[in-house]
Amino acid sequence: MTDAGLAISVSLSVVLVLAGTACLGAESDWLNARDCGASGSKFESPATTTAGSNRVAVKEIGDFKVGQGVMVSRCNIHYTEAQLWGPKTKRVAPRPIKGELEFRGYDGSKGSWTVYVLDVAPAAQPAFRWTDDLGRTWSANVPIDKEWHKLSGGLEVRFGDLDWPSGYVVTFGARDQLVSRIEKVEGNVLTLKDAANRSATDAVVRHCDDAALQDAVDRAIKEKRHLFVPPGCYRLARGVTVQDPAGIIVEGANAVDTVLDITEGNGSCISLKGGTEVTLRNLRFVGHSGFDTRDQMGSMRTQGAVSVWGFYFKLCNAVHISGTERVLVENCHATRMSMEAFYSQGPGRWKGREPKSYSKAITYLRCSAVDCARNAFNNNDFAENTSVLYCRIVDVGGCSWEGASRFVRFIGNYVRNAGTVAMGN
Known part of the structure; x- marks a missing residue:
């Protein structure tokens, strides 16, 4: 072998060794959710x-x-999210019930997850009506007193002390x-x-993977690694939070076979909170409330309070972003979400004040929202530079896009049987 040939051989060997080392290094950068x-x-x-x-x-x-x-x-009979809305004359955030209403006796006969809404219209002699199907049907008015009142599914309620004549709404879930x-x-x-x-x-009995996935995300952030989610159906009772990430990638094997299923749960499949950079890729998200429930998940025509939306009480969405600086969501697909499938709500620049951390670039690329009760994409904040690119929006009960954030691009998207592209709303 000539000196030139030997040099080429040695160089090639070094390149192959380095390449192999690089591949091993890249592999070690990934954590497997299993x-x-x-x-x-x-x-x-x-x-x-x-x-x-x-x-x-x-x-x-x-x-x-x-x-x-x-x-x-x-x-496991228990009650969730017991909240008081009102009074009717004020637009205030709901607050936890503290003795204003007692409830007991749910027997599960109305289903594994039933939401009750009690609506008290303003009146000198207050009365309440109630619904167990998120406003599709309402009972007749019943005068408020100190007695126990039977509703459905074995449930009974009793009113406590409050200025009920001012008008209020009471909401809670009954679960088993x-x-x-x-x-x-x-x-x-x-x-x-x-x-x-x-x-x-x-x-x-079903598997429940939210705690294990949360452990995986926390470990990946701590060890500065990425997270690979193999093919499978990962059932969630609650969502997974990516807290203060600094460059993490959460990637499924593919967006057909890697499913985060929150059908039996409540919350966002994945919540991004703070941090600098996250990529979500190749994931499918499945919820519990499709296009056929758009009336139930929408704004309820309550007499005792304002701004009461049905999805507050059976909440699910695919991705919730809160203040993460740079986010790429690629080839991720949401179905049957009760609220905004892809949602941003966090701090932003306002009147010369700039938060320490806020969203400066959010990109949705080749994603979809199909058969969902409310909005497909929504920025309910002043996030900057949001791009919805080459996505598919079909059978969505709310807006295709809604938001008044800064520098929004909505390009190359397919929209059918869905609401408006509400720029500036």
Whole structure:
């Protein structure tokens, strides 16, 4: 071999070694969500629960393992998001109920997740009407007194002291879902961290991956790595928060087979809070409220308070951005979201004041919002330089775009059977 040939050979070997090292380095930059306990499994099993016991008998054990999160239906009666709206004469934020209303007795017969709205119109002799289907039907007016009043599903309510003649709205959810973790597997019996409070022969046990995904995101941020989410259906009871990221990528294997499913949950599938840079790529998001619920998730015609929207009480969306400086959401697809599928609400420049951190560039590229109750894309803030590029918006009950943020581009998008592109709203 000539000196020139030897030099080329040595150089090529060095290049190959360096390339291999680079590939290994790149691989080590990624964390796999499965390594943090996320199952990605759609397996579910009928089950039997006993009130006061944390042991659940399942028909099939399937792929359930110790340490995994689970959600169990029909076995845990509890009440959520109990809020008071009003008085009618003031536009104020809702506040938690503190004795103004008592409720008891829900038996689950109206479903695993029922929202009750009690509407008190301003009147010298106040009365209330109520709905358990988010305003599609209302009861007749019932005078307010100190007695227990029967509604539906075994539920009873009793009014406490308040200036009810001024007009108010009371809202709360009644649920039967238990969210827990498997501590032991013995044959076809799962021992959970938490006990059921209701005996049920028609319960269903499903995987619940939100805690494992949250651990994965937190670890990736701490270790300055990216997060890979393998193919699978990752069921969520609550959303996953990406807090103060500094250059993280959260990427699915592909946007067909990598699914974040919040059908049985409440909140944003992924929330970005603060930080400098995030990329979300190749993910599919599934919620619980499609185009056919657009009337229920919209503005409710309540008599006792203003600005009461149905999606407040059964909330789900794909991505919520709050103050992250640079965000790229690419090839991500949302269906059946009750509120804005892709949403930004955070701090911004205003009257010469500039926050320490706010959104300066948000790009949605080749995404979609299909079969959703309300808006597709929405900036409810002064985020700067938002681009919605080559996206698909079909069967959306609200606006295709809504927002008055600065420097917005809406280019190359397909829109059908959806609301307006409301620039400046």
